[in-house]
Amino acid sequence: MDLAHLNRRGLVLVGCGRMGGALLQGWLARGLAPGAVHVIDPNAPAWVAERGVSVNGALPADPAVLVLAVKPQMMGDVLAGLGAASGALVVSVAAGVTLAAYGRAFPGAAVVRAMPNTPAAIGQGITAIVGNAQADAAALDLAQSLMEAVGRVVRLGDESQMDAVTAVSGSGPAYVFHLIETLAAAGAAEGLPADLALDLASATVAGAGALAMQEGGDPARLREAVTSPAGTTAAGLSQLMDPETGLGPLIARTVAAAAARGRELGQ
Incomplete structure (x- = not known):
């Protein structure tokens, strides 16, 4: 994880429930500065702000990464409420929502879909990732390093495999x-x-x-x-x-x- 890059530009985390919270704890444990993280979640647990993380405050103009950690049923409303991703890498951990859907919401952005599972809560998860055409090797490496905060990471050859991954390891x-x-x-x-x-x-x-x-x-x-x-x-x-x-x-x-x-x- 390129801490200097993330600490300088910032990381936005949308959704800080069980999975988002596990990821955040993993990132902070690995040295990500609390002040570099900006959480959007009206129900964020108290410990997030107590650690010095910005909660529902002003967002950085050009964050390095935008992580979407909300339920797929909520994703449509969330995407409608977010602005352009600019140069941010977009990482989503929502089941079912396709790279094409994110491409429409964030035209031209590098997007990586990730499917972790609940053992991530104790750092024993396994996550599969796949990126869109704009997600180059550096983007995939960054996404992998972020997801490794909660366990192992495997890369898929094609997005069509993601539903099977969700059914096997996600569920x-x-x-x-x-x-x-x-x-x-x-x-x-x-x-x-x-x-x-x-x-x-x-x-x-x-x-x-x-x-x-x-x-x-x-x-x-x-x-x-x-x-x-x-x-x-x-x-x-x-x-x-x-x-x-x-x-x-x-x-x-x-x-x-x-x-x-x-x-x-x-x-």
Whole structure:
């Protein structure tokens, strides 16, 4: 992150909710000067101003970056209320809103769409980015450095991949949280105290995910390593891996529904 450049020209953050707030905390932790940040959000949390960040005040005439961190349903009103981006790099973390839509709002501007996910709140997110034709290598590098404040960043080859990214990693944490819910409920149904079942389910999902990241490669290999023939895991997997009623077809429908909704939001 080019701190000197950002500190000199300033950064405007529109929306300081869960994701915008996580990004702001990450930037400040990396050395961005509070006085260089200008937040637009009528409901900005108190800590933002307490850190010395300008909230709903006068904006710099020529900011280096404009970050849009509002919900896609609000984006139309937000874009209508903003002026021209001038020479600013525009970075959006809203699902569904296309590069073409931003191009109409900010003619000639370099625009980067980014799709982070909620583990960004603890610096463990993963973000996919893609830019428009005006976003050159320097613009993509700057966008990547900004998003790395909350976790890993991957670059897409084409914007058409963004709806699938949204459905897999953007919405994916909610699927995992629901898995924890259902696994804990099933444990309680088998006689475990509810709080113990939840602790076991949460730790199991977190640990298995960490192991998968550490080992890398095909997760089927890890699954097979813990599945003894005719054992308890195999019995459970016989239900999860049923070709008609199991987890595979269910997740396929889940991701397809989320991706389709992303495409609808982009219309």
